[in-house]
Amino acid sequence: MLIGICGGICAGxxxxxxxxxxxxxxLRLHLPNTPSNLHVSDPDDVRRLLPSIxxxxxxxxxxxxxxxxxxxxxxxxxxxxxVLTDIHSESTLDLLLRRPFFLLISVDAPTSLRYTRFSAxxxxxxxxxxxxxxxxxxxxxxxxxxxxxxxxxxxxxxxPTWDKYFMHLSTLASTRSNCMKRRxxxxxxxxxxxxxTGYNGTPRNLTNCNEGGCPRCNGGKSGQLNTCLCLxxxxxxxxxxxxxxxxxxxxxxxxxxxxxxxxxxVKIVQVGIEEVVYAQGYNMDEDTARVLEExxxxxxxxxxxxxxxxxxxxxxxxxxxxxxxxVNGWLVNGGGLEGKKALVKMKDDIANR
Numbered sequence: 001m002l003i004g005i006c007g008g009i010c011a012g013x014x015x016x017x018x019x020x021x022x023x024x025x026x027l028r029l030h031l032p033n034t035p036s037n038l039h040v041s042d043p044d045d046v047r048r049l050l051p052s053i054x055x056x057x058x059x060x061x062x063x064x065x066x067x068x069x070x071x072x073x074x075x076x077x078x079x080x081x082x083v084l085t086d087i088h089s090e091s092t093l094d095l096l097l098r099r100p101f102f103l104l105i106s107v108d109a110p111t112s113l114r115y116t117r118f119s120a121x122x123x124x125x126x127x128x129x130x131x132x133x134x135x136x137x138x139x140x141x142x143x144x145x146x147x148x149x150x151x152x153x154x155x156x157x158x159x160p161t162w163d164k165y166f167m168h169l170s171t172l173a174s175t176r177s178n179c180m181k182r183r184x185x186x187x188x189x190x191x192x193x194x195x196x197t198g199y200n201g202t203p204r205n206l207t208n209c210n211e212g213g214c215p216r217c218n219g220g221k222s223g224q225l226n227t228c229l230c231l232x233x234x235x236x237x238x239x240x241x242x243x244x245x246x247x248x249x250x251x252x253x254x255x256x257x258x259x260x261x262x263x264x265x266v267k268i269v270q271v272g273i274e275e276v277v278y279a280q281g282y283n284m285d286e287d288t289a290r291v292l293e294e295x296x297x298x299x300x301x302x303x304x305x306x307x308x309x310x311x312x313x314x315x316x317x318x319x320x321x322x323x324x325x326x327v328n329g330w331l332v333n334g335g336g337l338e339g340k341k342a343l344v345k346m347k348d349d350i351a352n353r
Contacts, residue, residue: 002074002082007107010117013085020083028061031086067092098182163302166255173197178208179230180217186233187255188241198236234264262287269295277302
């Protein structure tokens with residue numbers, strides 16, 4: 001498995017990773033940590049924000065130039081234990097989340113404790129620690145699970161559209177996938193009624209892909225699709241339904257969480273599907289669109305809004321209140337005179353926005 005650890009500055013990400021290394025036989029993996037990833041431009045801020053010397057890339061574990069090469073390596077060894085703390089962007093996270101063996105955890109600590117750790121790091125590097133308000137403001141927004149989901153009886157909670165409903169079902173179907181490359185789900189619908197569902201993986205009676213059944217998917221590298229033993233989600237949905245149940249251009253709609261590949265597009269045209277709705281793109285989108293258009297099949301992209309995530313950015317009144325609470329918490333925990341000065345400056349900053 002591959003565990004990814006995210007969190008704020010000095011929240012304890014590297015401590016958790018080292019615990020896994022020392023007590024559970026994990027091995028550290030690293031991605032490049034550049035100034036652009038740190039969201040700062042001042043050279044001193046870059047030196048302050050770089051990980052501690054024992055955690056800089058190349059000093060411990062294995063280092064990879066990009067997330068694709070890291071995933072190629074881990075896919076061939078997914079039964080071993082790996083841990084990564086260098087998740088610098090949402091695009092990197094999206095690639096990691098496609099792998100079924102990836103687990104993301106978030107760690108955090110009180111602002112006062114994180115600032116104390118950060119000040120000690122700066123002192124060790126012969127740098128002047130930044131004031132508390134700057135430390136709070138330089139923490140980039142992080143996506144975390146929302147702690148306040150709306151109850152089902154909430155009066156403003158709308159029913160999902162048919163597109164959103166069926167796309168969620170296709171995502172749910174993808175969780176049954178055993179493919180080592182990516183999880184894909186599909187739902188075949190006619191007149192807003194589900195006819196069949198499908199997910200990708202090896203055919204029945206063959207060894208599951210995640211147990212070594214497909215050498216191509218377990219090999220790590222992309223390409224060589226002609227050697228892949230896994231049926232695609234769209235194929236399984238079409239095979240499950242059969243042409244008689246689908247009907248020839250009788251309103252059949254195929255919902256896929258990933259755009260169909262060229263091979264599946266040909267089969268979709270052949271069985272008489274009327275429309276294909278997908279969420280995520282694929283590297284054959286243009287070829288797929290051409291074949292479907294020639295075959296009289298409409299192709300449409302629908303991307304549901306991301307639910308269950310909130311941004312910890314500094315926008316709006318709630319975030320301003322969080323800043324004041326963070327600084328007040330610092331004083332309560334023994335911030336002293338310097339903390340009091342920081343509180344006054346922080347309130348001035350808030351008032352001037």
